[in-house]
Amino acid sequence: MGGRVNEDLIKERRKCTFDIKELTHIIDCGEENTIKRKQIDNYILNIKELWDDVPEEYLSHKERYENAIKKAFIVLKVLRQLHTGNIQITDHRTPTNVYSIQDGIFRNVNPLLIHIGLFWSTIAAQASTEQQAEWLQPDSSMIGTYVQTELGHGSFIRGIETTATYDSTTDEFILHTPRLSAYKWWPGGLGNTANACLVMAQLYINGTCHGLHIFLAQIRDFDTHKPLPGIKVGEIGPKMGFNTADNGFLGFDNHRIPRTNMLMKNVQVLRDGTYVKPKHDKLTYGSMLLTRVTLISDLAYQLSKAATIAVRYSAVRRQSPIKSNEPERQILDFVSQQHKLFITIASSHVYRVVGLWMWNSHKRVTADIHEGNMGQLPELHALACCLKAISSRDASALVEQCRLACGGHGYMMASNLPQIYAYTTAAVTYEGEYTVLLLQTARYLVKFWRLAAEHKPLPQNFAYFEDYIKKNFEQWRNSPEGIIEGFKAIVAGKTKAAYDTLQCNLRNGREFEEAWNMASVQLTNASEYSTISRNDIEALQSRYEELLALIRPNAVGLVDAFDIRDEVLCSTLGAYDGRVYERMMEEASKSPLNEDVVNESFHKYIRPVTMKNKL
Numbered sequence: 001m002g003g004r005v006n007e008d009l010i011k012e013r014r015k016c017t018f019d020i021k022e023l024t025h026i027i028d029c030g031e032e033n034t035i036k037r038k039q040i041d042n043y044i045l046n047i048k049e050l051w052d053d054v055p056e057e058y059l060s061h062k063e064r065y066e067n068a069i070k071k072a073f074i075v076l077k078v079l080r081q082l083h084t085g086n087i088q089i090t091d092h093r094t095p096t097n098v099y100s101i102q103d104g105i106f107r108n109v110n111p112l113l114i115h116i117g118l119f120w121s122t123i124a125a126q127a128s129t130e131q132q133a134e135w136l137q138p139d140s141s142m143i144g145t146y147v148q149t150e151l152g153h154g155s156f157i158r159g160i161e162t163t164a165t166y167d168s169t170t171d172e173f174i175l176h177t178p179r180l181s182a183y184k185w186w187p188g189g190l191g192n193t194a195n196a197c198l199v200m201a202q203l204y205i206n207g208t209c210h211g212l213h214i215f216l217a218q219i220r221d222f223d224t225h226k227p228l229p230g231i232k233v234g235e236i237g238p239k240m241g242f243n244t245a246d247n248g249f250l251g252f253d254n255h256r257i258p259r260t261n262m263l264m265k266n267v268q269v270l271r272d273g274t275y276v277k278p279k280h281d282k283l284t285y286g287s288m289l290l291t292r293v294t295l296i297s298d299l300a301y302q303l304s305k306a307a308t309i310a311v312r313y314s315a316v317r318r319q320s321p322i323k324s325n326e327p328e329r330q331i332l333d334f335v336s337q338q339h340k341l342f343i344t345i346a347s348s349h350v351y352r353v354v355g356l357w358m359w360n361s362h363k364r365v366t367a368d369i370h371e372g373n374m375g376q377l378p379e380l381h382a383l384a385c386c387l388k389a390i391s392s393r394d395a396s397a398l399v400e401q402c403r404l405a406c407g408g409h410g411y412m413m414a415s416n417l418p419q420i421y422a423y424t425t426a427a428v429t430y431e432g433e434y435t436v437l438l439l440q441t442a443r444y445l446v447k448f449w450r451l452a453a454e455h456k457p458l459p460q461n462f463a464y465f466e467d468y469i470k471k472n473f474e475q476w477r478n479s480p481e482g483i484i485e486g487f488k489a490i491v492a493g494k495t496k497a498a499y500d501t502l503q504c505n506l507r508n509g510r511e512f513e514e515a516w517n518m519a520s521v522q523l524t525n526a527s528e529y530s531t532i533s534r535n536d537i538e539a540l541q542s543r544y545e546e547l548l549a550l551i552r553p554n555a556v557g558l559v560d561a562f563d564i565r566d567e568v569l570c571s572t573l574g575a576y577d578g579r580v581y582e583r584m585m586e587e588a589s590k591s592p593l594n595e596d597v598v599n600e601s602f603h604k605y606i607r608p609v610t611m612k613n614k615l
């Protein structure tokens with residue numbers, strides 16, 4: 001769409017007091033990465049076959065999937081070319097770079113997301129060198145998915161019921177679904193697309209259960225794509241979002257796979273049925289850990305999209321004068337609106353930085369694990385659980401806040417905010433449900449509180465527990481250091497309260513698990529335990545309001561610095577040129593309900609009623 005940039009946006013950009021490009025380079029971790037990112041964006045977004053004539057919302061569930069799968073294979077080809085260096089751009093700023101522009105292409109989810117993001121990465125991390133050499137071929141016929149959750153069990157994976165029983169006479173595992181609740185349910189790409197999967201099942205050898213292990217199983221014929229004998233597979237139906245992802249169900253009826261199809265890097269089953277234990281029994285859960293880490297960066301990116309749309313719209317939208325004799329103001333001038341939006345910008349930066357830090361920590365800890373040192377794994381797991389939980393919960397709440405901040409127009413699918421919300425809120429549940437993950441972190445914290453309470457030596461990271469017990473916390477100071485001290489006091493105070501409740505329940509004769517359950521609300525909620533006073537809160541509030549006013553002239557610059565292209569934002573409200581109303585009218589004209597001047601239902605249903613007495 002041609003035309004001038006909205007006058008208000010032009011003025012906002014003139015007001016900006018910092019170098020927008022410089023911030024973009026910081027976000028990209030360097031100018032070189034910005035250049036590479038833009039090359040990738042240009043390359044992919046210029047592929048004409050990836051763009052639709054009919055907006056995604058007007059397609060049926062089946063058409064959406066078929067359209068998405070067409071695009072997914074174009075994107076897969078490009079990813080392979082990038083990987084092999086046939087396209088000369090090889091480096092990316094964060095793990096989500098190439099994934100992120102896909103949001104614009106699919107306006108939903110790439111049905112090959114789990115194939116690319118989880119299937120290959122799990123093989124790379126958990127298969128033996130020989131298995132990798134066989135399965136990770138660039139021209140492999142396998143389209144895979146990650147099959148863990150069952151109809152009856154998602155969070156409590158030890159309860160998974162699918163079995164893999166070793167048959168030493170044939171050197172095979174027999175995969176079996178013993179009952180309805182054991183049907184696999186949810187895996188992305190399983191419904192129609194995948195012909196193979198990594199399946200999580202309970203391993204049985206000679207009647208002994210060795211717990212959960214991962215197996216590679218072919219489920220459809222590579223040529224005809226028909227389900228193999230003994231496989232019952234299908235799609236689970238429409239969802240709140242993720243409707244192009246063909247999430248599926250899967251049942252096995254004594255389906256046989258070779259013994260060598262168990263992922264054997266960390267754990268082995270030998271030909272004679274000997275079980276060789278892993279160095280750490282949670283290494284099988286490694287893919288969940290990696291995805292939780294990756295998600296933090298992705299959620300930061302979703303926040304930057306929502307903030308870009310809502311801030312640009314708020315600069316263009318004029319509604320109500322502040323003083324009655326003045327013209328209507330940009331809604332961005334209302335302090336309450338600034339509060340809604342600037343917090344979203346800030347949170348995006350916070351989770352971007354933390355996501356990158358976690359990505360690097362994961363790399364470091366994985367290298368240690370490779371050397372046989374598992375020491376850092378529990379801390380990484382506790383951090384990943386907590387950060388995945390709060391980043392997804394914050395992101396979905398803030399995306400919704402941005403949507404509400406756009407008033408009625410935020411409710412239009414063409415604003416793209418409903419789709420961003422549906423996508424973001426799913427992350428609160430998948431890859432470890434919010435409460436369940438917070439309880440994992442609580443379990444870790446309580447362990448160290450017990451050491452502190454018993455005056456046993458603590459690692460340096462937990463010295464603040466001891467400070468709290470000895471009342472060593474300094475008086476609150478309104479500074480970044482003061483805020484960090486305040487948070488330490490909150491964590492210590494909250495952990496103490498939960499620990500005390502737990503101990504009280506135990507003293508009253510409860511078993512540990514029951515006592516834990518009774519304390520679980522305390523274990524997941526944070527409250528104010530710091531030395532902050534009422535006066536401090538008032539000072540913080542007024543500093544916050546000053547900061548909102550300081551940020552106001554730079555708001556549009558701050559979101560421009562995210563540098564998200566219009567094709568990815570897909571929003572009538574958030575485009576760079578700010579031609580909101582023109583774009584809204586153009587999108588409305590695409591509605592199939594505008595195709596006929598008089599819809600045929602008028603003749604069928606309306607006219608017979610309204611004209612009844614006149615005919």
Ligand SMILES: CC/C=C\C/C=C\C/C=C\C/C=C\C/C=C\C/C=C/C(=O)SCCNC(=O)CCNC(=O)[C@H](O)C(C)(C)COP(=O)(O)OP(=O)(O)OC[C@H]1O[C@@H](n2cnc3c(N)ncnc32)[C@H](O)[C@@H]1OP(=O)(O)O
Nearest residue numbers: 099117118154155156157158282285289298381430431432
């Ligand atoms: C997918 C794309 C990837 C990358 C692409 C990049 C960007 C894309 C951006 C976005 C992606 C978008 C879309 C993806 C869409 C969907 C994908 C979704 C996939 C899935 O959902 S897969 C299924 C995920 N399921 C779960 O997460 C289940 C949650 N439950 C659990 O993890 C476990 O049951 C739980 C709660 C941890 C308990 O386990 P268990 O009962 O076995 O534990 P115990 O109580 O016996 O012991 C706890 C003990 O174990 C330690 N521990 C637990 N987990 C781990 C771990 N992962 N690593 C290390 N250690 C672990 C824990 O600390 C305790 O130790 P302790 O005994 O205290 O010493």
Ligand SMILES: Cc1cc2nc3c(=O)[nH]c(=O)nc-3n(C[C@H](O)[C@H](O)[C@H](O)COP(=O)(O)OP(=O)(O)OC[C@H]3O[C@@H](n4cnc5c(N)ncnc54)[C@H](O)[C@@H]3O)c2cc1C
Nearest residue numbers: 147148149153154155186187188426429430431432433435
């Ligand atoms: C969009 C989407 C994509 C997905 N993709 C995949 C995929 O590709 N592969 C795959 O295998 N799975 C996938 N899943 C499944 C997902 O991993 C599970 O839904 C998730 O792990 C939560 O498990 P659940 O559904 O069994 O919830 P439940 O565990 O039944 O949770 C229901 C409620 O019970 C509470 N609860 C459960 N246990 C406890 C506890 N111990 N203490 C306190 N409260 C508890 C929870 O907090 C929650 O409020 C996907 C899910 C979604 C929504």
